[in-house]
Amino acid sequence: MNQEAEKNESQASCGHCQGCGNAEETTRRQFLRIMLGIFALSWGAMTTLPIIQYLMPAAKEESGQEVASVNLGKLDSLPKGQGKNFQFGHKPGLIVRDEAGELHAFSAICTHLGCTVQFSDEKDLIWCACHGGQYDPQSGKNIAGPPPKPLAPLKAEVVNGEIIVSKLPSPTVTGAAIGKES
Amino acid sequence: MVSVTKVFDWLDQRLSIRTWQQLAEKKTVPIHRHSVWYYLGGIALVLLLVQVATGGLLMVYYIPELASAHASILKINTQINFGWFIRSLHSWGANIMILALFVHLFSTYFMKAYRPPRELTWLTGLALMVLAFGFGFTGYLLPWDEVSFFATKIGIDITSKTPFIGEFMASMLRGGPEVGQATLSRFFVIHIFLLPLGLLALLGVHLLMIQLHGISEPDAVKALPEAQKESEKFFPTFVLKDLMVWLLVLNALSVLVGIFPWGLGPEADPYAPAPEGIKPEWYFLAMFQFLKLMPPTIGPLEGEQVGMMIFGIIGLLFAAMPFIDRGHNPKLSGWARLFGQIVLVGFVFFTIWGFAS
Numbered sequence: 001m002n003q004e005a006e007k008n009e010s011q012a013s014c015g016h017c018q019g020c021g022n023a024e025e026t027t028r029r030q031f032l033r034i035m036l037g038i039f040a041l042s043w044g045a046m047t048t049l050p051i052i053q054y055l056m057p058a059a060k061e062e063s064g065q066e067v068a069s070v071n072l073g074k075l076d077s078l079p080k081g082q083g084k085n086f087q088f089g090h091k092p093g094l095i096v097r098d099e100a101g102e103l104h105a106f107s108a109i110c111t112h113l114g115c116t117v118q119f120s121d122e123k124d125l126i127w128c129a130c131h132g133g134q135y136d137p138q139s140g141k142n143i144a145g146p147p148p149k150p151l152a153p154l155k156a157e158v159v160n161g162e163i164i165v166s167k168l169p170s171p172t173v174t175g176a177a178i179g180k181e182s
Numbered sequence: 183m184v185s186v187t188k189v190f191d192w193l194d195q196r197l198s199i200r201t202w203q204q205l206a207e208k209k210t211v212p213i214h215r216h217s218v219w220y221y222l223g224g225i226a227l228v229l230l231l232v233q234v235a236t237g238g239l240l241m242v243y244y245i246p247e248l249a250s251a252h253a254s255i256l257k258i259n260t261q262i263n264f265g266w267f268i269r270s271l272h273s274w275g276a277n278i279m280i281l282a283l284f285v286h287l288f289s290t291y292f293m294k295a296y297r298p299p300r301e302l303t304w305l306t307g308l309a310l311m312v313l314a315f316g317f318g319f320t321g322y323l324l325p326w327d328e329v330s331f332f333a334t335k336i337g338i339d340i341t342s343k344t345p346f347i348g349e350f351m352a353s354m355l356r357g358g359p360e361v362g363q364a365t366l367s368r369f370f371v372i373h374i375f376l377l378p379l380g381l382l383a384l385l386g387v388h389l390l391m392i393q394l395h396g397i398s399e400p401d402a403v404k405a406l407p408e409a410q411k412e413s414e415k416f417f418p419t420f421v422l423k424d425l426m427v428w429l430l431v432l433n434a435l436s437v438l439v440g441i442f443p444w445g446l447g448p449e450a451d452p453y454a455p456a457p458e459g460i461k462p463e464w465y466f467l468a469m470f471q472f473l474k475l476m477p478p479t480i481g482p483l484e485g486e487q488v489g490m491m492i493f494g495i496i497g498l499l500f501a502a503m504p505f506i507d508r509g510h511n512p513k514l515s516g517w518a519r520l521f522g523q524i525v526l527v528g529f530v531f532f533t534i535w536g537f538a539s
Binding site (some may be wrong): 055056058083086087090091092093094108112113114116117118120128129130131132142146147148 | 203332335336338339341353354355357359360364371427452453454455456457458459460473476477478479484485486
């Protein structure tokens with residue numbers, strides 16, 4: 001009885017159609033269908049979001065092992081016309097000592113597809129074994145092959161007879177920093 | 183004592199075995215001069231079973247941890263009884279499975295088996311091929327050797343160049359600023375959990391579709407009058423032949439593994455330069471060689487991006503083929519065949535070039 005009374009009341013309060021029936025039934029059904037869709041989507045989003053957040057690398061890990069400078073040992077350990085790879089924080093670095101004795105340091109990450117480059121003393125250039133990219137050992141400029149950009153430069157200097165490689169003070173500085181033999 | 187018939191009857195009442203048997207006996211496989219290609223899907227399937235079995239066995243000893251991964255594979259290769267055999271079966275089996283999948287893909291393509299109503303069979307098949315590449319790419323890193331380390335670096339870098347979502351996807355795969363422990367853990371989970379899950383679902387649909395639609399016939403056979411068509415029963419005739427082929431494949435695989443056990447390169451050193459002559463697995467070699475030809479930049483885009491777009495378009499055309507060449511238009515059918523021939527010849531050409539250079 002109570003329900004019927006409510007139903008009658010709701011029908012009476014609806015002034016849009018006469019006799020009611022199909023038209024309203026359809027809208028109600030459509031409304032429920034849309035609500036179901038919205039509900040399913042939001043439920044899906046609520047479930048997916050924490051999973052994506054969970055899988056995102058932690059911010060601490062992203063900035064982990066940042067270093068300002070590394071000591072590569074005695075200058076004599078790197079003969080003229082030679083180069084060597086080293087660890088700079090969590091990234092590989094490359095230092096080259098040219099025939100004039102000047103030091104040039106770079107990030108050893110190839111600007112093409114992220115392989116680690118090396119110095120070839122035979123050809124006197126920096127090259128990447130993965131796709132044959134080549135860089136100038138003094139400026140780090142990309143000179144042949146697929147690399148689109150020069151190698152990122154690092155600062156190399158000699159302090160008390162030891163090679164110190166550090167980050168460049170400003171990221172806007174271009175070209176290799178040169179540390180003179182002291 | 184309960185007789186076998188009684189057990190069978192008991193099971194039949196519950197599982198309707200006889201109905202299934204009747205269905206299997208009713209099913210036929212066409213016989214014609216291209217019938218040999220019908221065995222390729224089965225070959226891929228048996229090689230997949232080898233992967234599941236050997237993969238499970240490898241997990242008993244493999245440790246997905248940076249300092250132990252390489253050592254654990256070395257231990258499997260040198261100290262565990264038959265370890266070298268199980269691991270070689272897994273590595274060789276994976277490569278031969280992908281080869282079988284390539285042959286299966288191209289043979290069904292040229293037999294026009296993708297046409298309606300088999301669109302979903304074709305699409306799930308293509309998706310399974312992508313999964314197989316995913317298995318190959320993630321599994322390659324797990325031994326943590328020099329070559330696999332750089333292959334992963336390159337693969338993730340290429341992923342990062344995908345428009346819009348590239349960086350996000352690369353970061354999710356890498357799990358950190360550099361390829362390291364987080365990457366190894368993620369690749370392990372993808373290799374042994376995520377991809378197998380997708381594989382189960384897709385393979386289920388793929389096989390169900392084949393049961394629903396029956397075996398596809400090439401046009402020339404379809405055009406023959408019914409009286410001239412030849413066929414054999416799926417069960418037991420084809421199944422028994424299939425089993426013989428499986429046995430041959432397994433024997434050949436064992437011989438191959440016995441003669442050429444799978445090696446292990448030196449452990450990865452994230453700070454050492456990439457080793458000389460570094461190349462990806464053979465099935466990525468054609469892409470690798472093609473990308474090498476790309477100039478650093480083409481217009482506003484990087485060379486890689488253009489190369490990847492070309493691969494993307496080829497993939498999309500393959501996926502769209504059932505909706506383009508529906509079998510009504512001989513001209514389109516000819517174009518579809520030509521497209522397949524160009525892709526196949528290009529793939530073989532670049533793969534050989536990649537090997538030689």
